[in-house]
Amino acid sequence: MNRRRFLTIAGSTIGITCAAAMWWPKRWKYIVIHHSAGSSGTIEFLQQVHRDRQAGDPIDAIPYHYVIGNGNGLQMGEIASDWRRDFNIWGTHVSANNMSRNFLGIGICLIGNFEEKNVPAKQFESLVSLTKSLMREHTIPGRNVVFHGMIEGESTKCPGRNFPFDKFRNAIAT
Numbered sequence: 001m002n003r004r005r006f007l008t009i010a011g012s013t014i015g016i017t018c019a020a021a022m023w024w025p026k027r028w029k030y031i032v033i034h035h036s037a038g039s040s041g042t043i044e045f046l047q048q049v050h051r052d053r054q055a056g057d058p059i060d061a062i063p064y065h066y067v068i069g070n071g072n073g074l075q076m077g078e079i080a081s082d083w084r085r086d087f088n089i090w091g092t093h094v095s096a097n098n099m100s101r102n103f104l105g106i107g108i109c110l111i112g113n114f115e116e117k118n119v120p121a122k123q124f125e126s127l128v129s130l131t132k133s134l135m136r137e138h139t140i141p142g143r144n145v146v147f148h149g150m151i152e153g154e155s156t157k158c159p160g161r162n163f164p165f166d167k168f169r170n171a172i173a174t
C-alpha cells in the first residue's frame with residue numbers, strides 16, 4: 001500500500017470512528033419504564049439479577065440505565081445508576097424481540113412491585129423529573145416514552161397494573 005492510500009484509509013477510519021463516538025451518546029430514541037417486581041433493590045442487587053439472567057455477559061452491570069429507589073435498599077426517590085449509564089452502553093431490559101428498545105432505549109427501573117402496590121408519591125416525582133430531563137436532553141418525544149409490557153412482542157405486566165399510566169403521561173406532557 002502506498003503512503004497516500006494509507007493516509008486516505010487511516011483518515012477515513014478516524015473520521016468514521018469520531019462520527020461514531022459523537023453519535024454514540026446521542027443515539028437514544030426511547031425511554032422504557034420498568035418496575036423491579038420486588039420489594040427492595042440496590043445497584044448490587046440488580047447487578048446480580050443481570051448476572052443470573054445473562055451469565056457470562058462481559059457487561060457486568062445493571063440491566064437498566066437508571067434505578068429509582070423506594071426506601072428499601074436505596075432511599076425513597078433516590079436516582080442511581082452505574083457504568084452502563086456512564087458509557088452509554090445498550091440496555092438489557094427488553095427481550096430479544098425488541099432489540100431496538102435495548103440499543104436505542106434508556107431503561108428506567110422503579111424498585112417495587114406495582115402489580116401489588118401503588119407507586120409512592122416521592123418515587124413517582126423522581127420518575128417524572130428524570131424522564132422529563134432525559135426527554136429534553138435527547139429530544140425524545142412523549143410517544144417514545146414507553147412501558148415495558150406495552151411494547152409489542154413483550155410478555156410481561158411490567159411496570160404493573162397499579163402504575164399510574166395516565167397520570168404519568170399527563171405529567172411528562174407539561
Ligand SMILES: [Zn+2]
Pocket residue numbers: 033034035093148149156158159
Ligand atoms: Zn420491565
